[in-house]
Every structure is written in C-alpha cells, then in structure tokens.
Amino acid sequence: MRRILLFCVAALIGSSALIAQNVNKIYVPELRTESRQEVVIPDVDGYEVLKGDFHLHTVFSDGDVWPTYRVQEAWRDGLDVIAITDHIEYLPHKKYVGGDFNTPYEIAKPSADKYGLMLVRGTEITRKQGVIGHFNALFVEDANLIPDDDPFVAIQNARKQNAFILFNHPGWAVDTCLVTEFQQRVFDADMIDGIEVVNHFEFYPRVVSWCIDKELPMFANSDEHGIISEDFRTFGHDSKIERFRPMTLVLVDERTQEGVKEALLEGRTIAYTDNMFMSTEHLLLSLFEACVDMETTSEGEKKNSYKYTNNSSFPFVISVNGSGKKVIPPFSTIHFSASNQKDLEITILNMWCYEDEHPVLIAE
Ligand SMILES: [Zn+2]
Numbered sequence: 001m002r003r004i005l006l007f008c009v010a011a012l013i014g015s016s017a018l019i020a021q022n023v024n025k026i027y028v029p030e031l032r033t034e035s036r037q038e039v040v041i042p043d044v045d046g047y048e049v050l051k052g053d054f055h056l057h058t059v060f061s062d063g064d065v066w067p068t069y070r071v072q073e074a075w076r077d078g079l080d081v082i083a084i085t086d087h088i089e090y091l092p093h094k095k096y097v098g099g100d101f102n103t104p105y106e107i108a109k110p111s112a113d114k115y116g117l118m119l120v121r122g123t124e125i126t127r128k129q130g131v132i133g134h135f136n137a138l139f140v141e142d143a144n145l146i147p148d149d150d151p152f153v154a155i156q157n158a159r160k161q162n163a164f165i166l167f168n169h170p171g172w173a174v175d176t177c178l179v180t181e182f183q184q185r186v187f188d189a190d191m192i193d194g195i196e197v198v199n200h201f202e203f204y205p206r207v208v209s210w211c212i213d214k215e216l217p218m219f220a221n222s223d224e225h226g227i228i229s230e231d232f233r234t235f236g237h238d239s240k241i242e243r244f245r246p247m248t249l250v251l252v253d254e255r256t257q258e259g260v261k262e263a264l265l266e267g268r269t270i271a272y273t274d275n276m277f278m279s280t281e282h283l284l285l286s287l288f289e290a291c292v293d294m295e296t297t298s299e300g301e302k303k304n305s306y307k308y309t310n311n312s313s314f315p316f317v318i319s320v321n322g323s324g325k326k327v328i329p330p331f332s333t334i335h336f337s338a339s340n341q342k343d344l345e346i347t348i349l350n351m352w353c354y355e356d357e358h359p360v361l362i363a364e
C-alpha cells in the first residue's frame with residue numbers, strides 16, 4: 001500500500017512539471033527569433049554580398065515597433081546590415097517616447113551586437129513630398145545636430161558629419177517621378193549619394209535610369225513601419241520562402257561599417273524586390289554569373305544542349321536567343337537546347353539596368 005501511494009505522488013509531480021514545461025514552451029516569445037532564413041548569394045566579382053535595409057521606422061517616429069524588434073526581424077530574414085531611420089520632424093508618439101534622435105540606435109545597438117547584425121546610425125529628414133521630399137542621412141554621428149527649419153541646411157548638417165545622403169521614394173504619394181527644384185538644388189550641391197529605386201511596395205523604373213545617368217547607387221528598402229512579415233516574406237505551399245523583403249545588396253571588401261560605407265560610395269549595390277534586381281549592367285551580369293553555372297553538355301549538327309545550375313536563393317528568368325522564357329529556380333538545374341548558333345544570347349528578364357532594359361549576356 002505504501003509503495004503504491006509513493007508511486008502516485010511521484011506520477012503527479014511528474015505530470016504537473018510536464019504541463020508547466022509545455023505551457024512555458026508555447027509562450028516563450030524568443031522562439032520567434034531562433035531561426036534565421038539564410039539568403040544565399042555567392043561572392044560577386046570577389047566581393048562578399050551583404051543584405052541590407054537602410055530605411056526602417058520604430059515607435060520613436062511613426063512606426064509601431066520597438067527598435068530591438070527591427071533587429072530581430074532583420075536577423076530572422078537573413079539580413080546583415082540595417083539602419084533605423086526615424087523621422088526627425090514627424091513624431092506622433094512624442095507624448096510617450098522620443099525627442100532624442102539618437103535613442104532608437106542606442107536601444108537597438110546591444111541587440112544588434114548580440115545577433116551579429118551591423119547597425120548603421122541614421123535618421124530621415126522629412127519635408128513636404130512632391131516639393132522638398134524625404135532624405136535619409138546614414139552613418140551620422142549625432143542625429144540631434146541635424147534638425148533645422150531649412151531642409152537644405154538640415155542636409156548640410158548631416159553632410160558635416162560625413163553622412164551618406166539617400167534620396168527616398170521619389171515616386172511615393174506623387175503620380176510620377178520628377179525632380180523638383182529643391183531636389184535639383186541638392187543634386188547640384190553634390191549632396192545626394194544614392195536613390196531608392198524601390199520603397200516598400202513601389203518600384204520606380206525611371207529612377208533606375210536616373211541612377212545610371214547620374215552614376216549613383218540604387219537602393220531597395222522596406223521603409224517598414226509595422227510588422228515586416230505581414231507585408232513581405234511570401235511563402236509557397238511547402239512553407240519555403242518564394243520571395244524576400246526588399247533588400248539592398250552591398251558588395252563589400254570587408255564585413256564592417258567602413259566596408260559598407262565604402263561600397264555604397266563606390267556604387268557597389270544591387271537593389272532587390274519581388275525577385276527582381278536593379279543595378280548597372282556590369283554588376284547584374286556579375287551577379288548572374290556568380291549564381292549560375294553555365295555548361296554546354298553536347299554539341300550536335302543543329303542543336304546544342306545546355307545545363308544551367310543556380311546556386312542561389314533567387315530564381316532567374318531568362319530568354320535564350322530572343323525566344324521563350326525559362327525560369328531557373330533557386331538551387332536548381334535546368335537543361336535546354338538551342339538551335340545551332342555560335343554564341344548564346346541570354347537576356348535576363350528579371351533584371352533591369354535602365355528603364356525597360358534588361359542586361360544581355362553573350363555565352364559561349
Ligand atoms: Zn519617407
């Protein structure tokens with residue numbers, strides 16, 4: 001009898017501990033950040049390719065999330081570098097938080113260090129869209145020294161700190177992409193270092209041409225204000241991610257903030273959104289050649305056979321000798337034949353190197 005009683009007590013303790021453990025496991029929020037989706041891109045032209053988002057908001061301006069949450073999201077999405085760029089003029093939550101423009105960076109930095117994510121100190125100079133516009137100041141030293149009633153002076157203040165100035169979302173909230181008088185003045189003063197060709201859900205093909213003509217790097221940023229996974233990260237039927245959030249791919253010599261800044265100043269960026277890439281023809285072809293192994297498998301009288309293997313997380317859409325459309329899915333191989341011709345002309349349809357222009361590769 002005594003033996004049986006002891007057994008029952010032990011069983012009771014055991015089962016209650018189990019329940020507690022299960023309940024704890026279900027409600028530990030850190031679980032959401034424990035797995036990182038790696039975005040695989042081989043080195044391009046000898047440079048490591050970092051995945052960045054240089055335009056993000058938090059509760060410290062008009063965003064909905066705390067700064068550390070931006071770090072966790074970015075780490076989970078496979079990013080390497082982000083900038084939190086809260087507005088300095090538009091602070092709807094100021095009654096509760098904010099006022100010191102360096103605070104979002106300071107809150108997020110320990111978390112970024114923990115996750116091994118690079119955090120760039122930034123801010124957004126925000127004036128009337130369609131007249132003045134919005135400009136991100138990246139790599140600032142002290143965001144509190146930037147505000148000024150005159151937006152030109154605010155940009156100059158950022159420049160005094162050697163900030164990189166990004167011309168944000170030229171086509172947002174206006175019907176077309178036009179350079180205003182103020183923006184032309186900033187261009188003429190040589191104070192614009194890069195332009196967003198993609199912002200959140202928008203892609204501005206004309207701005208691709210601006211960047212080529214002005215020799216400025218292209219950016220694709222999320223400008224996320226809410227929860228990023230609700231807007232991007234689209235999953236297929238087998239739970240695999242089919243497309244990623246907007247990213248600015250940065251080709252760096254070294255994986256440091258200095259390395260990132262140098263790459264941006266030297267124009268080594270590729271803008272990505274919705275499985276499309278925008279950059280110079282040279283960088284786009286280098287990216288394609290780095291990701292896709294191109295092999296000729298047999299040669300006949302009239303037909304040649306080819307085998308293309310994609311070693312990256314992205315699909316590529318090509319047209320061979322101007323006919324048809326072939327998709328090379330991520331981490332996949334395709335075989336195809338082409339009529340007898342000395343060289344293959346591969347047009348990469350999901351890449352843009354000018355408004356309405358795709359890069360063309362001549363393959364042997
Ligand atoms: Zn903006």
Ligand SMILES: [Zn+2]
Nearest residue numbers: 055057124223
């Ligand atoms: Zn913004």
